[in-house]
Amino acid sequence: MHYLNLVFLFCLFLGCAHESDKPRSQSMTEVLADAYEYGFPLVLMDVTRENATNVARPDSRKIRAPINQFAHAGRFPDHSFKDVVRVNVDTMYSTAWLDLSKEPMILEVPDTKNRYYILPILDGWTNIFSSPGKRTTGTRKSKFAIVGPNWSGDLPIEVKVIKSPTNMAWIVGRTEARGKKDAQTVVAKIQKGMKLYPLSAYGKTYHAPAGKVDKRLTSKDSPVEQVFKMSTEEYFNRLNKLMLENPPPMADAPAIERFAKYGIAPGVKFTTQVVNPRELRKYEEIPGAVREKFEKEIQAVAFPKDGWVMLKNLGSYDTDYAKRALVAYAGLGASLDLDIVYPTALIDGHGDPLNGSNRYVLHFDKNELPPVKAFWSLTVYGKDGYVVKNALNRYAIGNRSNLKYNRDGSLDIYIQNISPGKNMESNWLPIPAGDFSITARLYWPKPEEIKNWRMPPILKSTARPSISAAEVDRKKSSPAQRM
Numbered sequence: 388m389h390y391l392n393l394v395f396l397f398c399l400f401l402g403c404a405h406e407s408d409k410p411r412s413q414s415m416t417e418v419l420a421d422a423y424e425y426g427f428p429l430v431l432m433d434v435t436r437e438n439a440t441n442v443a444r445p446d447s448r449k450i451r452a453p454i455n456q457f458a459h460a461g462r463f464p465d466h467s468f469k470d471v472v473r474v475n476v477d478t479m480y481s482t483a484w485l486d487l488s489k490e491p492m493i494l495e496v497p498d499t500k501n502r503y504y505i506l507p508i509l510d511g512w513t514n515i516f517s518s519p520g521k522r523t524t525g526t527r528k529s530k531f532a533i534v535g536p537n538w539s540g541d542l543p544i545e546v547k548v549i550k551s552p553t554n555m556a557w558i559v560g561r562t563e564a565r566g567k568k569d570a571q572t573v574v575a576k577i578q579k580g581m582k583l584y585p586l587s588a589y590g591k592t593y594h595a596p597a598g599k600v601d602k603r604l605t606s607k608d609s610p611v612e613q614v615f616k617m618s619t620e621e622y623f624n625r626l627n628k629l630m631l632e633n634p635p636p637m638a639d640a641p642a643i644e645r646f647a648k649y650g651i652a653p654g655v656k657f658t659t660q661v662v663n664p665r666e667l668r669k670y671e672e673i674p675g676a677v678r679e680k681f682e683k684e685i686q687a688v689a690f691p692k693d694g695w696v697m698l699k700n701l702g703s704y705d706t707d708y709a710k711r712a713l714v715a716y717a718g719l720g721a722s723l724d725l726d727i728v729y730p731t732a733l734i735d736g737h738g739d740p741l742n743g744s745n746r747y748v749l750h751f752d753k754n755e756l757p758p759v760k761a762f763w764s765l766t767v768y769g770k771d772g773y774v775v776k777n778a779l780n781r782y783a784i785g786n787r788s789n790l791k792y793n794r795d796g797s798l799d800i801y802i803q804n805i806s807p808g809k810n811m812e813s814n815w816l817p818i819p820a821g822d823f824s825i826t827a828r829l830y831w832p833k834p835e836e837i838k839n840w841r842m843p844p845i846l847k848s849t850a851r852p853s854i855s856a857a858e859v860d861r862k863k864s865s866p867a868q869r870m
Contacts, residue, residue: 495529
């Protein structure tokens with residue numbers, strides 16, 4: 388799959404087209420390809436929901452639960468976790484898929500005693516419409532009512548209203564964990580205090596029902612693979628059905644008007660009869676063509692100097708349907724920039740692909756450490772976007788790790804396939820033998836400082852002395868380099 392999931396946000400460099408940028412005259416196949424891309428996040432969300440809720444009771448290992456119930460991670464995800472690409476491995480997940488079509492769901496959060504947590508909530512189109520947590524609502528005990536788009540009624544006065552634009556919603560919660568023991572004790576207690584139940588059960592004793600297991604859902608393919616294996620007709624009919632309960636935003640009216648000419652609209656029955664026989668072959672190839680487009684955009688990414696792509700403007704897409712689809716394809720569930728920033732590197736500071744045959748050092752000067760209000764981490768992923776098994780079972784490293792700083796306050800992270808030596812293993816981030824990428828996570832970045840900050844370059848250890856990002860800039864702008 389090449390680097391299918393490794394940089395979800397080349398749009399930062401290539402630019403993604405908004406609806407207003409589309410050409411006025413398009414063939415039928417081109418319009419349907421746009422419709423496919425437009426609907427991709429919604430269809431992928433539904434397939435992911437279908438897989439993640441197809442259990443009788445919550446499963447803490449696979450982080451799955453019946454609809455309208457929390458699945459709390461009982462341990463950090465490891466190399467065996469394949470449900471979500473580029474999974475976060477330095478907080479404990481608490482996720483829940485919501486069906487708001489019948490009534491609101493009440494969300495209770497315990498007092499976390501100043502511990503960092505976020506509970507971003509995505510609508511069916513993958514836009515984050517609310518993000519309860521330490522940054523926005525504090526850490527004291529809170530109650531929220533998550534309300535669907537068509538519901539009206541009264542709510543208890545002590546409950547804060549969160550209006551969802553769609554009846555399908557996804558809570559992707561993360562709670563700071565300070566090691567394995569802390570995760571199994573303190574975080575587990577916080578997770579137990581997170582409650583989710585229907586409004587009709589407010590003030591009553593509530594026992595969540597067992598989930599309904601559909602034995603027909605036997606595919607071992609990832610949700611992305613399942614979507615692309617659908618026939619074009621099956622895909623469009625699923626999209627049309629989903630749009631009834633998950634209405635497109637008002638801003639999407641021009642796009643829906645354009646697609647409706649060919650049978651793509653909420654509740655409409657799509658048939659191949661609308662397809663011009665001369666374009667039938669191109670119509671049938673739309674899924675593959677869209678996927679090829681995604682992969683070409685990934686391969687065409689304009690790598691920045693120093694190797695790091697600063698992933699920004701995620702979690703809220705307006706009418707930028709191409710970017711929205713691309714992010715869903717490459718990393719479903721991305722958070723708002725205000726909550727997390729995701730610098731990602733596929734190449735080192737001299738432009739060479741990251742590969743486990745090399746040894747690397749990431750050197751932070753004292754004044755180059757990530758500017759965050761919460762914490763930061765680094766995670767390695769294989770070329771398929773999943774974490775890779777290693778001897779230490781260490782999948783992330785950061786300022787909450789037992790790092791050893793240099794005498795001048797600077798920091799070296801050793802990125803290599805074999806141990807750098809016992810005395811340096813505290814700062815070792817293991818990598819696979821082949822191609823890999825690194826994603827940094829900066830939790831609650833400081834808004835003013837993050838604007839002009841960037842990660843220092845990853846350099847082959849034999850190519851170092853310690854070198855800062857500013858020094859790399861000077862080297863790259865020297866006359867010798869320009870030649």
